[in-house]
Amino acid sequence: MKDWLMITLLTVIMVLNFLDVLSDLELGVPRWHIIQETLLVTLSALGALYIGTDLLNRTRKIRQLANQLKRADTRICNISSRMQAARQEYTQAVQQQFELWSLTRSEQEVALLLLKGLSFKEISGVRSTKEKTVRQQASSIYTKAGVDGRHSFCAWFMEDFIQPAPESNAQAA
Template sequence: MRNAVITLILITIMVLNALDVVVDIGLGVPFWHIVQESMLVVLSAIGAALLIFHMHKKNKSLKYLALDLADANKQISLLNGKIQEERKRYSLVIKEQFEHWGLTTGEQQVAILLLKGLSFKEISTVRETKEMTVRQQASSIYSKSGLVGRHEFSAWFLEDFLS
């Protein structure tokens, strides 16, 4: 916007000085004065042309950036879709493992919340049960899985991603 305003000002200066040069020639003004005002017309024209060129180049660059951004957004969208698919597949793998261990529905719910990093108190609040019940279910999960504690339980599911 600023460049467009400056360009319009330069074009206005150029036009007004050009008209002044024409009038001065008709009035018989000294030659050095006509040359001086003609130089202002030429310099204003050069300045306006440079600004127009710069604005055109900048707009072209912005169009390319917009295309690149649109392409990046498409790629992100595609990756998000793939991540969602993989998340669903991984959830199924986790559920299959829970079933393999013979976890009850309640234990599976607690196990998922443990994997998400919730504390026993938070799990009891989410499930609307007593904290002691959550602790007992967690002990049962560890026993059925053959794992010792929350950290080993979580690590069992994350281990393959870290290798």
């Protein structure tokens, strides 16, 4: 929203300065003043174009990321019934743990996206929030979970699922 406001503001400045340049040409204003205002028109147009292009690129990337997440969920749904049952149990265990930690609904959403491996920037794009908000929510999640960061948070959920390899006969001897 802030980007569209900036684009609109720059466009308004550009149009008003352009009209002023036309008016100044008719009034015979000194050339240096015309050049200065023409430069403002040009810079406003370039700024609006840059911000607009950046906004479109970020929007496209966010849509691509959302589609990738949907495709990943579809691929996961095409797994065996045994794996689906395990996935469902794991999802329930994760949700129960989130409730034990008293994570808010927003924190739960961020926590799930963290577990899926998304960056703060990607999460903010998917959730249409500021990256700073996601960082604050992640910090709150880590505090409530009693871990010191993303890696520890993700490891907390994997630790009980990965069993150590059985010792080989050579090591036992």
